[in-house]
Structure formats: structure tokens, C-alpha cells
Amino acid sequence: MDNTKFSRLARFVEACIHHRVPVTLAFTLMTLLMGFFASQIEVKTVFDDLLPQNHPYVQVHKKFRQDFGGSNMVSIKLEAKQGDIFHAEFLEKVKTLTNQLALVDGVNPFQIMSLASSKMKDIRSSTDSIETKPVMFPDVPRNPAEMDALKNKVLNSPLIYGAYVSHDLKAALITVDFYENAVDYNKIFPQIMKLADAMQSNSVRVSVVGEPILFGWVNHYVPETIKIFLATLLCLMALLFLTSRTWRGTLLPLLAGLSSSVWALGAARLLGFNLDPLVIVIAFLITARSISHAVQLVTRFSDELAAGVPTSKAAATSAMLQLFKPGMLGVIADAGCMIVVVLTPIPLMQKISLIGTIWVLTIALCACVMTPVLLSWVKLPAKYAHPIDISGALERVLGICISTATSRWRYLVLASATLVFISSGIYAFKLQVGDADAGSPILWQNSRYNRDAADINRQFQGADRMYVVFAGNSPGAVKEPAVLESMTSLQRFMGAQPEIGGSLSVADVLPIVNQVLREGNPRYRSFGTTSAENAELFYMWAPDAGDAARFMNPQLQNAPVTFFFKDHRGETVRTAIQRVKEFVAAHPTDLGKYVLAGGLVGITAAVNEVIFSGQVESIALALLVLVICCAVAYRSMRAGIFFLVPVMLSNTITFSVMAWQGIGMTLSTLPVAALGIGLGVDYAFYVVDAIREELHNHDDLDAAIAQALRTAGKGVLITSMTLTTSVVLWFASSLRFQAEMGYLMAIWLFISSVSALFIVPAMISVFRPEFVVGKRKLVGGVAATATASRSTAALG
Known part of the structure; x- marks a missing residue:
């Protein structure tokens, strides 16, 4: 730092300390004001925030979701614990639940489908025409004959048997969709779960899945998450109190973390943002950074007083003057790494950024x-606030760091770091984009939601849906035999993928109508040979266009092919999208085209594609921001490259652990990964700056490294130890995501501290970068003079 900049910083520091009363008063008043706004922030998930609005899949989904189904569909399974479903008590529950679902907030009543729905039709022939009547509406069968008739209808309808009644006849499925502009998970979840729980009995088991239920569970666990957050802070407070043995070393870092949280949440409320429950872990991560910076200042303040600085004002001034540059560099680097996430075209990511x-x-x-x-x-x-003294243990750890960095062990440290970097970097390529496991990665596999999802997928085609829409060039295109044959071929082609449990399209319906019209002769289970014949079959099947809305639009121009998935893992979704594209490319038609893709799996595919490109872009830009910040701060591009080492190491190790543990790169993990880049280098800034400051006083590099580790290194050790231990409490969360992010935070903090205490000093000792040691020629860690004898002595 040149004299001009140093004098400006000194004047700023002295002004802050000299005017401490008005500065503190203004800060307190502003914190109270921001606290008022922070108290009004809403904790909720907004569905539209999760969608990359301009992605072509999302555009298709939004265009057709009203008729063909959205991504907020809920599936409810009622399973008979004994016997089959064909008895009045069970079917009465199906009917009651079907009717009551129409009263749920935001429900689309035209998208409620079950055995008891008026839209679930049975196709029969009469002397004049085809009759389509509800299978079981409005009444439940009351005698054995009616019950047998219902059973026969189910068994003879491929649109019901296997889709809404399980093949073993032990379970019935109800699906319900919502108007997506009216989706409120906080309302939908308790209403549906109350209805579902009311259906539970000694003879009936109920399973419920769907995005409103998943995010409803997330909101359900918000109070638990807040309790864990507060418990973590209490644990952190206890550990800081243990290590610092003073109230200032305990309360001031916590005050810094809490006040920054108040300011940030207040700003979020002023900007009109809500707080998504899944980003609370990011809140803790940033709060931890604030605590870390404050611990460094408190530690340096204590060192100044112990060194004989006469007054607290002088010690505070000295600590602030020495640590302001690395502290601000860390803040700017973290902010720069976080802001690049705004380029991800998903509203939630942009708000988080x-x-x-x-x-x-x-x-x-x-x-x-x-x-x-x-x-x-x-x-x-x-005197100290308590008698427990762990300073000796801390000194021994720091002594190991010093002896490693200033002896031949430094070469082993760098060689080991290189080996770990290469191996973890190679393994990190196995990191999945999207969900890595079946079920929801947000919740534990043994959670009620994931157990319900497994149960539904076991007995039915699949709870997750994707539809590909055939968009005709003109009205009536769907009537063409070539189009219907193409849809059938697509269904057969996609059915070869193991994760797809079934499919549905209008091409499944017309052959049944044709067969019924021909007195049930299976030879006629096919489409009509002309568009006119198919038009007649359409009319006979659904004279009321509303009954066929989920299969095609009224103009017979657009029709979906719906696929049912057993899971929406990243690999499953990518394979499905790729296979659809392969089929479309190999089977072009002049009558229209297939457009991808709606439903939950279609939306997931869009998000995964955006994350894949955004992941590479965000990480690359975050690294670039880091290099630029370091290059500007130290006026050396080599400085930027130097600080990439601890960052790359901590991130490759973390990403490899994510791949090993099956943690995918999702909407929730992407901002944590970007922020982790800044997290990986903050500690190194303090150690490097402390070494630079020491070298201003003498020419002994080994002594400078030793003193820097005893001061800045002590702050790093205390911070990493307390924060790493505290985040262990997140492992108790009912939200798997929160626990895994706590696990990753612990790894990031540990690797970052190891890098700052071992690798960075070893690199400085071995490579002696000019931005740290200046232009002096160092031999064996001691500055060489113009005389050869002193150089020889240094070597000796």
C-alpha cells in the first residue's frame, strides 16, 4: 500500500474511532429501522421464482398447462390394507376425497381425476352410437352386481387399469392440479394433508406427493430450521466464549453477524423479496463470514493490548488499520462471487444473488x-471470564503450522495438496446436475414424502409427468392417421427407458372407441384409415369437448403425449429429453412438430439445462472476479493466480464430496457453490497480509510467517474451529438439504483454514511471490544482502 492510500485509510480509521459516539448512534438507529423491516419479511416459496421464464420448455409448459396439466400436480394414493378396493367403504373414501379436493385453494376443478370423477369415462356401444358414461359417478355401487360391473369396467379400460387403479387392484389414485398463478403452498399443503389424514384408517393407507406437498413439508419444517439456526448461534457463542475467555471475544462477533443479518433482511423486505426456506443455509454461511471477520479484529485487538499498546482506542485503531484491507478484500471477493449468480436466468437465483x-x-x-x-x-x-485455558493447545497447533511452513515439510505439503487437487478434480466431474437420487433430495429418503413417492411409483406408472405436445400446422391435424401413428411410435420408443412407467395420448383412446364400435372385435383396435373416420371416432367418444380437454385442444390441432416417470433424477431427465429429440429428428412430419416439454419433468429439464450452463458460467466468472480483485488489491496478476490455489482446492474437494455423497447441483446448491469460492480464500487474505506487514519491519521471511500465523493464523484457527463445530447441529435437520449443506460448509471451512494455515505459508516460503516479499532476494527464508558472506550464512 503506497503512502497516499495508507494516509487516507489512516484518516478514515481515526475518524471512525474519534467520532465513535455519533457513528455508533447512527448505526444503532439504522439497525433498529432495518430490524423493523426485517420483521415483516415473508418466509415462503414462490413457484414462479423457480422457473427460467424464457426457456423454451417453460414457454411450452405455460402455454399448455391450463389444459394438459401443470407442474404442481398432486397425486394421492388410497391403498386397501386388506383385500381389494371394490367395497363400498373404500370407494366412499375415494368419492369423498375427490369431491373435497375441489374446495382446496387454487385448485383447477377440471383437472381432478379419479375413479369417482365425472371425467373418468367408460366407453360402451349401443344400437345407435358410442356411449361414454362416468365409471363411478355420482354414486358408489351399493350391491354386489353393481360392484362387479364396476370391476369389469376398470379391468377392461387401459385408461383406468394401471393408471388410476393399480394392477393388483389394491390401490386407487387421485390426481389434482392447480392454477399455477394461484398456487400458495402455505395454503395447499395443510388443506390437502388434512383431507388425506382424514381418509387414513385401520383399513386404508394414504400416500401424497407433488410439488405443493414437497414445498409444504419444507415450510412445515421452518420452525425447526429456525430453532437449529438459533441453537447453532448458541453453540457458536459457547465455543467463542471457550476459546476467547472474554465477553468481548464472544459477544462482538455475534453482534456483527446478527446486525448484518438484520440489515440484509431489512433490505430484502424493502426490495419486495421473500425469504425462501431453502436459502436459510446461505444466510448462515454469510453470517459466519461476518463472525469470522469480527473474530480476526477481536484477536488482533487483544494482541495489541498484550503487546503494550496503552489504550483501547489505540489498540482498536491499530487493529482496524492493519486488518481493514484484507477484510474489505474478503468482502469484495465474496460479494463479487455472489453477484455473478444473477446471470442465471431464474428469478429465485437472481433474488438470492x-x-x-x-x-x-x-x-x-x-x-x-x-x-x-x-x-x-x-x-x-x-482476569479472564472462565478458568479453562485452551491457548496452549492452540499454540501447539500453530507451532505445527509454523514448523511445517518453514522446514522441508513444506515441500511435502505442496506435493500432497497437488495430488489431492488432481484426484479430487478428476472425481468432481462425476458431480450430477439435477437430483442425484430418486425421490426428493430436499428431504431424507426415510421421510414420509419420499416413502409415499416410492409407494406410488411401486403400484402406479409414476408420480412425475412430462408431456410433449404435437403442435399441428392447422386445425384438425390430430385427426390424421400419420399423426396418430407418430404419437404411438413415440410412446413405444420412449417406453424403452426403464424410468418411464407408462404413457398416455389420444392415440390410446381412438383404438378403444373403434373396437367398441365394432362390437368389441380386437381386430379393429386401431385408428381410422382416414382423417374423416378419425373425426367420427373423436365425436363419438367425446361429443362434449371438455371431456377430451386433457387429450387435445378443441380445434384438434394440439395434443400432448404424456409420460409418467418413476423419478426425476438429473440423468433420467436428460436421457428422456435426448431420446425425444432423437425421435423427432428421425421422424419428421409435414403436418406439424413436437414441442418440448411441459409438466414437472419438463420444468425440471429446463432448470437443469440452465443450471448446467449457469454452473460453468457462474464458477468461471466468480474465479475471474476473484483474480481481478486480488490483482487490483496487490497490483499483481500473479497475486490473482496465487489465491486461486486455495480456492480451487477447496472447491474441487467439496464438489468431489458432493459427487461421492450423491448431492446434485440444483437450484439450492448453485449459490452455495458460488459463495464457496469467496469462502475458500478469505482466511488466506488475512495470513498473507500479516506476512506482508511483518516484512515491512524486518527481512526474515521465516520469522514473518511465524508471527503471521501466531496472530492472523490464531484468528483463522479459532474461527474455523468454532464455525466447523457449530454447523454439526445442522445434521439434525429434518430437511436433508439443510443437513448436507451444513456438511459441505464444514468441509469448506476446514479446507479453507488448512489452506490458510499450511498451504499458503508453504507456497510463500517456497515460491516467494513478489507481491508478498517485494523485490528482495530471499535465500532459505532470509533476505540476502549485497555481501556473499551474509548469503552463505543465511544458507547455513
């Missing part, structure tokens, strides 16, 4: 400025 960047920037005020200002009032205590 903006509020995360604001949150990180508040650390500059709440920790880097206010912590030393408050420290200026603190006096050196006459």
Missing part, C-alpha cells in the same frame, strides 16, 4: 467498521 451480495457487503460496515469502533470502549479485563 442480489440479497446475498447486499448481505455480504453489510459485513464491511457491521464487522470491519463497527467491531473496532465498539472495541475502542473495551478495557483489558483484570
Whole structure:
């Protein structure tokens, strides 16, 4: 830092400390004001925030979701514990639940399908025409004859048997969809779960899945998440109290973290943002950064007092002056890595990016400025707050770090780091984009939701849906035999994928109508040979266009081919999309084209594609931002390259662990990964700057490294130890995602601290980068003089 910049910083620091009363008063008033706004923020998931609005799959989904189904479909399975479903008590439950679902907030009543729905039709022939009558509407069969008739209808209808009644006849399925602009998970979840639980009995088991239910469970666990968050803070407070043995070392870092949270949440409320429950882990991660910066300042303040600085104001001034640059560099690097996520074209990512960047920037005020200002009032205590002293253990750990960095062991450290980087980098390529496991990765596999999903997938075609729409060039295109044959071929082709349990299209219906019209002769189970014949079959089957709405639009121009999936893992979705594209490319038609893709799996495919491109882009830009920040701060491009080492190491290890543990790169993990890049280098900034400061006083590199590790390294050790231990509490979360992110945070913090305490000092000792040691020629860690004898002595 040149003298001009140093003098400006010194004047700023002195002004903050000198005017500490008005500065503290203004900060307190603003914090109270932001706290008022923060208290009004809503904790909820907004469905539209999850969608990449301009993606072609999403455009198709939004265009056709009203008629062909959205991505918020809920599937409810009623299973008879003994016997089959064909008895009055069971069927009465199906009817009651079907009717009551129409009263749920935001429900699309035209998309409620079950055995008891008026839209579930049985196709029969009469002397004059084809009759389509409800299978079991409005009444449940009351005698054995009616029950047998219903059973025969189910067994003879491929649109019901296997789709809405299980093949073993022990379960019935109800599906319900919602108007997506009216979806409110906080309302839908309790209403549906109340209805489902009311159907549970000694003879009936109920399973419920769907996005509104999944995110309803997430919201259900918000109070638990908040409790874990508070318990983590209490644990953190206890650990800080244990290590620092002072109230200032305990309360001031926590105050910095809490005040930055208040400012950030208040800003989010002013911007009109809500707080998604899944991003609470990011909130803790940023809060941890604020605490980390404050711990460094408190540690340096204590060192200054112990070194004989006469007053608290002088010690606070000195600590702030020495640590302001690395602290601000860390804040800017974190903010830069977070803001690049805004380029991901998903509203939730953009909101997280903006509020995360604001949150990180508040650390500059709440920790880097206010912590030393408050420290200026603190006096050196006459005795410690408790008798437990672990400073000896900390000194021994730091002694190992010092001896490693200043001896031949440094080469082993760098060789080991290189080996770990290469091996973890190779394994990290196995990281999945999208969900890596069947069921929802947000919840544990033994959660009720994932058990219900497994049960439904076991007995039915699949709870997750994707539809590909044949968009005709003109009205009536769907009547053409070539189009119907193409849809059938697509269904057969996609059916070879094991994860697809079944499919449905209008091409499945017309052959049944044709067969019934021919007195049930199976020879006629096919389409008509001309569009006119197919038009007659359409009319005979559904004279009321509303009954056929889920199969085609009234103009017979657009029709979906719906596929039922056993899971929506990233590989499953990518394979399905690729296979559809292969079929479309190999079977072109002049009558129209297939457009991808609607339903939950279609939306998931769009999100995964955006994340895949966004992951590479965000990480690359975050690394570029880091290089630029370091290059500008230290006026050396080599500095940017130097600091990439701890970042790349911590990220390749973390990504390889994600691949090993089956944690996919999803909407929830992408911003954590981007922020992790900044997290991987913050500790290194403090150690490097401490070494630089020491070399301003003398020419002994080994001594500079040793002193830097005893001061800045001590802060790194305390912070990483307390934070890493505290996040273990997240493992108790009912949300698997929260637990896994706590696990990843612990890895990031641990690897970052190891890099700062072992790898970075070893790199400086071996490579002696000019931005750290200047232009002096170093031999064996000691500055060489113009005389050869001193160089020889240094070598000796």
C-alpha cells in the first residue's frame, strides 16, 4: 500500500474511532429501522421464482398447462390394507376425497381425476352410437352386481387399469392440479394433508406427493430450521466464549453477524423479496463470514493490548488499520462471487444473488467498521471470564503450522495438496446436475414424502409427468392417421427407458372407441384409415369437448403425449429429453412438430439445462472476479493466480464430496457453490497480509510467517474451529438439504483454514511471490544482502 492510500485509510480509521459516539448512534438507529423491516419479511416459496421464464420448455409448459396439466400436480394414493378396493367403504373414501379436493385453494376443478370423477369415462356401444358414461359417478355401487360391473369396467379400460387403479387392484389414485398463478403452498399443503389424514384408517393407507406437498413439508419444517439456526448461534457463542475467555471475544462477533443479518433482511423486505426456506443455509454461511471477520479484529485487538499498546482506542485503531484491507478484500471477493449468480436466468437465483451480495457487503460496515469502533470502549479485563485455558493447545497447533511452513515439510505439503487437487478434480466431474437420487433430495429418503413417492411409483406408472405436445400446422391435424401413428411410435420408443412407467395420448383412446364400435372385435383396435373416420371416432367418444380437454385442444390441432416417470433424477431427465429429440429428428412430419416439454419433468429439464450452463458460467466468472480483485488489491496478476490455489482446492474437494455423497447441483446448491469460492480464500487474505506487514519491519521471511500465523493464523484457527463445530447441529435437520449443506460448509471451512494455515505459508516460503516479499532476494527464508558472506550464512 503506497503512502497516499495508507494516509487516507489512516484518516478514515481515526475518524471512525474519534467520532465513535455519533457513528455508533447512527448505526444503532439504522439497525433498529432495518430490524423493523426485517420483521415483516415473508418466509415462503414462490413457484414462479423457480422457473427460467424464457426457456423454451417453460414457454411450452405455460402455454399448455391450463389444459394438459401443470407442474404442481398432486397425486394421492388410497391403498386397501386388506383385500381389494371394490367395497363400498373404500370407494366412499375415494368419492369423498375427490369431491373435497375441489374446495382446496387454487385448485383447477377440471383437472381432478379419479375413479369417482365425472371425467373418468367408460366407453360402451349401443344400437345407435358410442356411449361414454362416468365409471363411478355420482354414486358408489351399493350391491354386489353393481360392484362387479364396476370391476369389469376398470379391468377392461387401459385408461383406468394401471393408471388410476393399480394392477393388483389394491390401490386407487387421485390426481389434482392447480392454477399455477394461484398456487400458495402455505395454503395447499395443510388443506390437502388434512383431507388425506382424514381418509387414513385401520383399513386404508394414504400416500401424497407433488410439488405443493414437497414445498409444504419444507415450510412445515421452518420452525425447526429456525430453532437449529438459533441453537447453532448458541453453540457458536459457547465455543467463542471457550476459546476467547472474554465477553468481548464472544459477544462482538455475534453482534456483527446478527446486525448484518438484520440489515440484509431489512433490505430484502424493502426490495419486495421473500425469504425462501431453502436459502436459510446461505444466510448462515454469510453470517459466519461476518463472525469470522469480527473474530480476526477481536484477536488482533487483544494482541495489541498484550503487546503494550496503552489504550483501547489505540489498540482498536491499530487493529482496524492493519486488518481493514484484507477484510474489505474478503468482502469484495465474496460479494463479487455472489453477484455473478444473477446471470442465471431464474428469478429465485437472481433474488438470492442480489440479497446475498447486499448481505455480504453489510459485513464491511457491521464487522470491519463497527467491531473496532465498539472495541475502542473495551478495557483489558483484570482476569479472564472462565478458568479453562485452551491457548496452549492452540499454540501447539500453530507451532505445527509454523514448523511445517518453514522446514522441508513444506515441500511435502505442496506435493500432497497437488495430488489431492488432481484426484479430487478428476472425481468432481462425476458431480450430477439435477437430483442425484430418486425421490426428493430436499428431504431424507426415510421421510414420509419420499416413502409415499416410492409407494406410488411401486403400484402406479409414476408420480412425475412430462408431456410433449404435437403442435399441428392447422386445425384438425390430430385427426390424421400419420399423426396418430407418430404419437404411438413415440410412446413405444420412449417406453424403452426403464424410468418411464407408462404413457398416455389420444392415440390410446381412438383404438378403444373403434373396437367398441365394432362390437368389441380386437381386430379393429386401431385408428381410422382416414382423417374423416378419425373425426367420427373423436365425436363419438367425446361429443362434449371438455371431456377430451386433457387429450387435445378443441380445434384438434394440439395434443400432448404424456409420460409418467418413476423419478426425476438429473440423468433420467436428460436421457428422456435426448431420446425425444432423437425421435423427432428421425421422424419428421409435414403436418406439424413436437414441442418440448411441459409438466414437472419438463420444468425440471429446463432448470437443469440452465443450471448446467449457469454452473460453468457462474464458477468461471466468480474465479475471474476473484483474480481481478486480488490483482487490483496487490497490483499483481500473479497475486490473482496465487489465491486461486486455495480456492480451487477447496472447491474441487467439496464438489468431489458432493459427487461421492450423491448431492446434485440444483437450484439450492448453485449459490452455495458460488459463495464457496469467496469462502475458500478469505482466511488466506488475512495470513498473507500479516506476512506482508511483518516484512515491512524486518527481512526474515521465516520469522514473518511465524508471527503471521501466531496472530492472523490464531484468528483463522479459532474461527474455523468454532464455525466447523457449530454447523454439526445442522445434521439434525429434518430437511436433508439443510443437513448436507451444513456438511459441505464444514468441509469448506476446514479446507479453507488448512489452506490458510499450511498451504499458503508453504507456497510463500517456497515460491516467494513478489507481491508478498517485494523485490528482495530471499535465500532459505532470509533476505540476502549485497555481501556473499551474509548469503552463505543465511544458507547455513
